[in-house]
Amino acid sequence: MNIVTRFAPSPTGYLHLGHAFSAWSAWRRADVFRLRLEDIDATRCRAEFAAGIVEDLRWLGLAWDGEIRTQSAHLPEFQAALEVLRGRGLLYPCFCTRAEIARAQAAPHGAEAVYPGTCRHLSGAAREERMNAGAAYALRLDMAAALRQAGALRFFEEGKGWIEARPLPFGDVVLARKDTPSSYHLCVVHDDALQGISHVIRGEDLFEATHVHVLLQRLLGLPTPVYAHHRLLRDAQGRRLAKRDFAATLRAMRAAGVQPRAILRQFEEGGAA
Numbered sequence: 001m002n003i004v005t006r007f008a009p010s011p012t013g014y015l016h017l018g019h020a021f022s023a024w025s026a027w028r029r030a031d032v033f034r035l036r037l038e039d040i041d042a043t044r045c046r047a048e049f050a051a052g053i054v055e056d057l058r059w060l061g062l063a064w065d066g067e068i069r070t071q072s073a074h075l076p077e078f079q080a081a082l083e084v085l086r087g088r089g090l091l092y093p094c095f096c097t098r099a100e101i102a103r104a105q106a107a108p109h110g111a112e113a114v115y116p117g118t119c120r121h122l123s124g125a126a127r128e129e130r131m132n133a134g135a136a137y138a139l140r141l142d143m144a145a146a147l148r149q150a151g152a153l154r155f156f157e158e159g160k161g162w163i164e165a166r167p168l169p170f171g172d173v174v175l176a177r178k179d180t181p182s183s184y185h186l187c188v189v190h191d192d193a194l195q196g197i198s199h200v201i202r203g204e205d206l207f208e209a210t211h212v213h214v215l216l217q218r219l220l221g222l223p224t225p226v227y228a229h230h231r232l233l234r235d236a237q238g239r240r241l242a243k244r245d246f247a248a249t250l251r252a253m254r255a256a257g258v259q260p261r262a263i264l265r266q267f268e269e270g271g272a273a
């Protein structure tokens with residue numbers, strides 16, 4: 001079997017050692033290695049970070065195959081996927097502001113920030129009235145209806161085996177909003193299929209999101225790849241590396257004279273954690 005993997009960073013900052021580990025983890029397993037820039041959120045992504053990511057990966061020596069897939073250049077494709085879900089009666093407009101959602105969630109029922117479903121209950125007439133009045137809205141997935149249509153779901157996680165996908169705790173996830181025409185969940189699922197990804201290798205911080213991804217794959221008629229979520233690199237205090245940790249960015253390391261070979265050797269030896 002041809003193993004096709006990908007690295008799919010969001011250009012909201014420069015790459016740090018944690019990203020390098022993720023890219024290397026996918027690259028080392030690949031017969032075909034794809035690069036994708038997940039830059040749908042125009043409020044957070046910047047072209048200079050996208051260029052920096054490409055430059056840093058080249059410096060690191062992790063070569064990818066074929067064209068770079070830049071999501072912002074493909075909005076009509078994501079729109080078409082949204083239309084499929086709308087056609088199945090699974091989307092509804094949500095007019096709630098963040099403040100309204102926070103208030104509705106004030107009831108003490110655990111830490112999950114799940115949308116209480118306020119706008120799911122609006123009548124067709126009420127929806128139309130608010131849309132005609134120009135109210136901003138997001139599109140949410142009707143999770144209960146989606147689960148009824150999807151039936152039983154599962155995915156294969158390397159090292160763990162088959163796992164039942166249970167997206168219900170995510171509630172009615174947002175799949176599009178005014179300033180971000182499609183969501184991470186929808187785009188990732190669409191593009192993994194489009195790029196023929198057989199193995200999704202990414203950080204364990206995205207493990208839970210897989211439950212939603214498997215549901216969307218089923219609803220859109222897309223294949224479910226094999227998943228492998230890797231450990232996250234941590235700093236000396238045991239905290240996850242984040243974009244704020246400038247010292248760990250690849251460009252800071254390059255400026256300090258660190259050799260890419262040394263970074264990759266550390267990964268091979270199971271270090272850098």
Ligand code: GLU
Pocket residue numbers: 008009010038188202203206
């Ligand atoms: N774009 C996501 C991120 O930078 C990763 C997506 C994925 O690997 O599924 O966190």
